[in-house]
Amino acid sequence: MRLRLLFLPVLLIGTHAFAQSASTIDPYQYTIRKEVTVQHGAVVSAHPLASHAGARILQQGGNAIDAAITTQLALAVVYPGAGNLGGGGFLVGHLSDGRNISIDYREMAPAKAHRDMYLDAAGNANTTLSQEGHLAAGVPGTVAGIFASLPYARLPLRKLIQPAITLAEKGFAITEKEARSLNAHAELFKRLNTKPTRFVKDTPWKAGDTLIQPELARTLKRIRDKGMEGFYGGETAAMIVAEMQRGKGIITTADLKAYKAKERKPIVFNYKDYTLITMPLPSSGGIVLQQMMGMVEKYPLSSWGFHSPQAIQLMVEAERRAYADRAEYLGDADFVKVPVKQLTDKKYLEQRMQDYVPNKAGSSVAVKAGAPLHESEQTTHLSVMDDQGNAVAVTTTLNGTYGSGVVVGGAGFFLNNEMDDFSVKPGVPNMYGLVGNEANAIAPGKRMLSSMTPTIVLQRQRPYLVVGTPGGSTIMTSVFQTLINILEFNMPVSQAVNETKFHHQWLPDQVDVEPDFPAGIISSLEQMGYKVTPRRSPIGRTEVIRVNNKGMLEAVGDKRGDDSAAGY
Numbered sequence: 181m182r183l184r185l186l187f188l189p190v191l192l193i194g195t196h197a198f199a200q201s202a203s204t205i206d207p208y209q210y211t212i213r214k215e216v217t218v219q220h221g222a223v224v225s226a227h228p229l230a231s232h233a234g235a236r237i238l239q240q241g242g243n244a245i246d247a248a249i250t251t252q253l254a255l256a257v258v259y260p261g262a263g264n265l266g267g268g269g270f271l272v273g274h275l276s277d278g279r280n281i282s283i284d285y286r287e288m289a290p291a292k293a294h295r296d297m298y299l300d301a302a303g304n305a306n307t308t309l310s311q312e313g314h315l316a317a318g319v320p321g322t323v324a325g326i327f328a329s330l331p332y333a334r335l336p337l338r339k340l341i342q343p344a345i346t347l348a349e350k351g352f353a354i355t356e357k358e359a360r361s362l363n364a365h366a367e368l369f370k371r372l373n374t375k376p377t378r379f380v381k382d383t384p385w386k387a388g389d390t391l392i393q394p395e396l397a398r399t400l401k402r403i404r405d406k407g408m409e410g411f412y413g414g415e416t417a418a419m420i421v422a423e424m425q426r427g428k429g430i431i432t433t434a435d436l437k438a439y440k441a442k443e444r445k446p447i448v449f450n451y452k453d454y455t456l457i458t459m460p461l462p463s464s465g466g467i468v469l470q471q472m473m474g475m476v477e478k479y480p481l482s483s484w485g486f487h488s489p490q491a492i493q494l495m496v497e498a499e500r501r502a503y504a505d506r507a508e509y510l511g512d513a514d515f516v517k518v519p520v521k522q523l524t525d526k527k528y529l530e531q532r533m534q535d536y537v538p539n540k541a542g543s544s545v546a547v548k549a550g551a552p553l554h555e556s557e558q559t560t561h562l563s564v565m566d567d568q569g570n571a572v573a574v575t576t577t578l579n580g581t582y583g584s585g586v587v588v589g590g591a592g593f594f595l596n597n598e599m600d601d602f603s604v605k606p607g608v609p610n611m612y613g614l615v616g617n618e619a620n621a622i623a624p625g626k627r628m629l630s631s632m633t634p635t636i637v638l639q640r641q642r643p644y645l646v647v648g649t650p651g652g653s654t655i656m657t658s659v660f661q662t663l664i665n666i667l668e669f670n671m672p673v674s675q676a677v678n679e680t681k682f683h684h685q686w687l688p689d690q691v692d693v694e695p696d697f698p699a700g701i702i703s704s705l706e707q708m709g710y711k712v713t714p715r716r717s718p719i720g721r722t723e724v725i726r727v728n729n730k731g732m733l734e735a736v737g738d739k740r741g742d743d744s745a746a747g748y
C-alpha cells in the first residue's frame with residue numbers, strides 16, 4: 181500500500197509536539213493541522229480530535245459516511261459550541277455507485293409553537309426569547325440524522341460512537357479558543373441553566389484544561405444501546421421534557437417521539453464543466469448558491485481576476501438579488517409552496533442581472549425579490565472523502581454559539597436556539613440580520629429556513645471537491661466565494677479557503693468585509709457607491725477537500741478557527 185502524507189502548518193495543544201498519524205492521538209496533547217495531502221481518505225472539521233476520529237474510522241474500513249457519523253458525534257463532545265446532539269443539520273453525499281443523497285435533520289417547531297409566539301401584547305418581537313433559553317429551542321434532529329445516515333455506512337453504530345464516548349468519559353484538553361469562548365459565555369450559562377453544568381467552573385478556563393462530560397457519555401451510551409429510543413424516548417426524552425418544564429420551554433414527549441429525519445432529493449446543477457450537489461429546502465443554501473452561481477456564470481470572472489473590483493461587484497450584486505429572493509420566497513416546502521424550479525431557472529437568473537450596472541452600486545430599495553416565472557454564528561461543517569468514490573458534506577448547528585445556552589440537566593448537552601431562524605415577525609431581522617416573510621413564519625411541526633450549504637462538486641461525474649462552512653447568513657456567500665476562487669481563479673485550496681472574504685445579504689444594503697480586507701478594494705467599491713462595513717468577526721470557517729491532478733486528496737481546515745485536517 182502506498183502511503184504518502186504531507187502535513188502542513190501545525191499548531192500544538194498541550195505541552196509536547198509528537199508524531200501524530202491517523203492511528204494515534206493523545207487527547208491531552210494534539211496538534212491542529214491546517215492541511216494534509218493524503219492518498220486514501222481525508223476528514224476536515226472544526227476540531228483536530230474529531231477529524232482524527234473520523235480519519236481513524238476510514239483507516240479501519242469505514243467509508244465516508246461512517247467517518248462523517250463518527251466525526252459528528254466526536255464534535256458533539258469536543259466542540260460544544262456547535263457540535264451537538266441537541267441541534268440539527270444536513271448531510272449531502274455522493275456515493276460510489278453514483279447516487280446523490282441528502283438527509284434533512286433540521287430542528288422542528290414544537291406542536292405548541294405558533295406564529296406570534298415571540299411577540300408581546302403590543303405586537304413587538306422579543307428576539308431575546310427566540311435566541312436565549314428554553315423557548316428558543318426547536319425539537320433536536322441530529323440524533324435522528326445519525327440514524328438516517330447509518331444505512332449508507334458500513335460499520336456498526338457501536339464502533340462509530342465509541343470515540344465520542346471515550347472523549348466524553350475520559351476527557352480531553354481544551355484549546356485556547358474554546359477556553360476563551362467558555363469564559364465569555366459563563367455568565368449566560370449561569371443565568372439560563374436550571375442545574376449546574378460541566379461548562380462552568382470556579383476559576384476561568386485556560387488552554388490545556390481537561391473537560392470531562394460524564395452525563396454526555398451516559399447519553400451517548402443510551403443512544404448506542406437503545407437506538408433512536410435512547411434519545412427520543414426513555415430517560416433522555418424525560419430529561420429534556422423535565423428541563424423544559426423547569427425553564428418554561430414547550431418541547432414535549434410527543435414532539436420528541438414525532439421527530440423524523442427526512443431524505444430529500446438533493447439540488448444538482450451544472451456550473452460550466454462541473455456538477456454541483458447541494459442541500460435543498462429547508463435549507464436555503466442550495467437554492468441561493470445555485471442562483472448566485474447562475475447569475476455570474478456568463479461573465480468573464482477569471483479574466484477579471486481575483487479581488488478585481490469588477491469581480492467583487494458582480495458577485496455582490498448576485499448576492500444581493502439571491503438574498504432578496506430568499507427573504508420573500510423561501511421556507512419549509514412541506515408547509516409552503518416555494519417556486520424552486522422558477523427561482524433557479526437559467527433564464528430567470530439572467531433576467532435578474534439585467535439591471536446590474538458595471539461600476540455602479542445597485543440598491544436594495546430598487547432590487548426587490550424577483551418575480552419568478554410562476555416560485556457567533558455557530559454552526560459547524562465537516563467534509564469527508566474516501567478512496568472508494570464516496571464524498572460527504574455535513575453541516576450541523578445549534579444556531580448561536582452554544583445554542584440556547586441551556587444544557588439539558590442530567591443529559592449533558594446543549595439545546596439549540598434554532599427557533600430564531602424562523603421569521604419571528606415579517607421584516608424583523610434574526611440574529612444574522614436576515615429578514616423573512618410569510619414563507620418562513622412559525623408553525624407547529626415546521627422546519628425553520630436554514631442557510632447551511634453542504635456541497636459536493638463532481639468533475640467528469642467523479643468527486644472533485646467537498647465544501648461547506650458555518651457562519652449564519654454568510655454561509656452561502658462563503659461557499660460561493662470559495663467555489664469561485666477554485667473553479668474560476670484557479671487558486672490552491674488553502675488560499676481559496678483563507679483569503680479574506682466579503683458578504684452582501686440584500687438587507688442591510690452594505691458590503692460586509694473581514695477586518696483584513698484590502699483598503700484599496702474598499703475604496704474602489706466606495707467609489708462605485710457601495711457602503712462597505714468592516715466586521716470585527718471573520719466570515720466563515722470553510723472546510724474543503726479537493727482531489728488534485730495526481731489523484732491525491734488535499735484537505736484544508738480554515739485558518740479562522742481550530743479547524744484541522746486528518747487522513748491517511
Ligand code: GLY
Pocket residue numbers: 559577578579580598601629630631632652653
Ligand atoms: N442556524 C444557521 C442556519 O441554519 O442557517
